[in-house]
Amino acid sequence: MLSNFFSYIIQGTAITIGVTLVALPFGLLLGLLMALVHTYGGKISNRLAAIYSLLLRGVPPIVLLFILYFILSGKVINLTPFWAGSLSLGIVSSAYQMEILRGALLAVGGGQMTAARAIGMSRLQAIQTIVLPQALRLAIPPWSNEASIVLKDSSLVYALGVPEILRRAQQLSATTQQPFLAYGIAALIYFVLVFATNRALDYLSERTKLPTHP
Amino acid sequence: MTNPILETRNLTKIYGKNVIFKDINLKVNEGETIVIIGPSGTGKSTLLRCINLLTSNDGGQVFLDDKEITAKGHNADEVRQQIGMVFQNFLLFNHLTALDNVMIGLTKVKKMPKDKAREKAMEELNRVGLADRADHYPGQLSGGQQQRVAIARALAMDPRVMLFDEPTSALDPELIGEVLGVMAKLAKDRMTMLVVTHEMGFAREVADRIVFMEKGSIVEEGSPDDLFYHPKHDRTREFLWKITELYGKKEKEKGAVE
Numbered sequence: 001m002l003s004n005f006f007s008y009i010i011q012g013t014a015i016t017i018g019v020t021l022v023a024l025p026f027g028l029l030l031g032l033l034m035a036l037v038h039t040y041g042g043k044i045s046n047r048l049a050a051i052y053s054l055l056l057r058g059v060p061p062i063v064l065l066f067i068l069y070f071i072l073s074g075k076v077i078n079l080t081p082f083w084a085g086s087l088s089l090g091i092v093s094s095a096y097q098m099e100i101l102r103g104a105l106l107a108v109g110g111g112q113m114t115a116a117r118a119i120g121m122s123r124l125q126a127i128q129t130i131v132l133p134q135a136l137r138l139a140i141p142p143w144s145n146e147a148s149i150v151l152k153d154s155s156l157v158y159a160l161g162v163p164e165i166l167r168r169a170q171q172l173s174a175t176t177q178q179p180f181l182a183y184g185i186a187a188l189i190y191f192v193l194v195f196a197t198n199r200a201l202d203y204l205s206e207r208t209k210l211p212t213h214p
Numbered sequence: 215m216t217n218p219i220l221e222t223r224n225l226t227k228i229y230g231k232n233v234i235f236k237d238i239n240l241k242v243n244e245g246e247t248i249v250i251i252g253p254s255g256t257g258k259s260t261l262l263r264c265i266n267l268l269t270s271n272d273g274g275q276v277f278l279d280d281k282e283i284t285a286k287g288h289n290a291d292e293v294r295q296q297i298g299m300v301f302q303n304f305l306l307f308n309h310l311t312a313l314d315n316v317m318i319g320l321t322k323v324k325k326m327p328k329d330k331a332r333e334k335a336m337e338e339l340n341r342v343g344l345a346d347r348a349d350h351y352p353g354q355l356s357g358g359q360q361q362r363v364a365i366a367r368a369l370a371m372d373p374r375v376m377l378f379d380e381p382t383s384a385l386d387p388e389l390i391g392e393v394l395g396v397m398a399k400l401a402k403d404r405m406t407m408l409v410v411t412h413e414m415g416f417a418r419e420v421a422d423r424i425v426f427m428e429k430g431s432i433v434e435e436g437s438p439d440d441l442f443y444h445p446k447h448d449r450t451r452e453f454l455w456k457i458t459e460l461y462g463k464k465e466k467e468k469g470a471v472e
Contacts, residue, residue: 115305119319120295212353
């Protein structure tokens with residue numbers, strides 16, 4: 001029975017990973033754009049980016065998920081639950097990733113920008129070749145945290161009917177009256193995924209670290 | 215007489231109600247080394263930043279090779295390629311090796327092919343005596359070495375003028391000499407330089423002219439001998455006397471910069 005349970009739930013793993021692999025990069029792209037606008041933009045765009053972040057971070061992800069899902073899979077655009085859910089999750093995550101990247105951009109400091117401008121680089125060139133490569137390095141550890149949050153929050157799309165890990169565990173629990181086993185297996189799979197993700201990002205962080213001592 | 219390479223006319227900078235400097239008129243001729251001295255907070259650093267357009271001015275003009283670079287619509291990025299700048303806190307690009315720090319302006323700004331850029335960058339590193347540190351990251355270099363790489367980075371762009379903003383102020387006393395040595399060599403090679411510094415030994419030995427600034431204006435300028443031995447203003451005498459007394463002992467121990 002255990003192996004039956006396991007094989008049924010683990011089929012949802014591909015979907016969980018799929019949701020995460022859509023939501024995270026989408027959130028990263030959007031978050032990076034917003035972080036750059038907030039840091040280097042003019043007064044108005046700066047304000048707008050701040051409001052964007054404030055609104056998205058001030059509302060529970062599940063509530064936003066329902067609102068965005070309603071927009072994305074409703075009359076306006078017609079997306080499947082998988083895509084609507086993943087993109088919604090990505091939008092929610094973009095606000096958090098924006099703050100992570102903004103912190104990293106500030107940590108690199110204005111001096112690097114000044115030095116880049118002083119050898120004749122344009123602002124865009126300086127951001128691309130000097131500031132971002134350093135900021136992204138600094139962002140890996142906090143980003144690793146956000147990656148595991150998105151991975152776990154991917155379980156929220158179960159509410160939209162996407163058959164990912166949690167959805168399948170719930171179905172099993174309802175049909176077999178074995179909630180402990182069903183949710184226990186789901187928990188174990190999530191744990192392994194999060195653990196592996198954090199380990200991989202730790203490795204990336206270590207690999208991209210800049211040498212300090214000879 | 216030839217026209218100056220760099221000239222400021224009535225250059226003025228104001229932050230809110232604070233006048234940083236006002237009506238600065240400065241002429242730098244080809245091959246000249248000019249040292250700007252003066253108490254902290256008199257606008258020396260801001261003056262340098264205004265000259266290479268890192269900071270906007272609030273009046274006056276800057277001319278480079280007789281062209282007004284402060285004119286509206288003038289490409290500031292192009293101007294900065296021609297004016298090298300060395301900062302107090304080095305500001306090397308931390309994620310790049312010494313060689314890449316020097317190369318990046320050549321490849322990204324001047325669009326030079328990689329192999330040519332590498333060759334040129336190695337030449338410049340050699341010039342500051344750091345060819346053997348080419349593959350070191352800034353974090354692996356001492357402050358003096360970082361500043362010399364920063365000088366090489368600026369030189370690689372073949373600038374018309376080099377600006378130095380207190381290049382040795384953040385260095386251990388032991389490491390100041392190697393940076394001043396590189397600068398003295400540049401001056402000898404007739405690089406045009408505008409140097410803000412508190413190193414009086416350097417000013418006396420290397421400068422063609424010394425400019426004494428205080429409270430946002432030029433109090434007095436002249437040859438090192440004139441300023442050190444026959445200052446026209448009491449304030450100049452007072453400042454030089456104080457700072458020489460402060461640094462005097464060190465200067466004596468170190469001896470004259472080559």
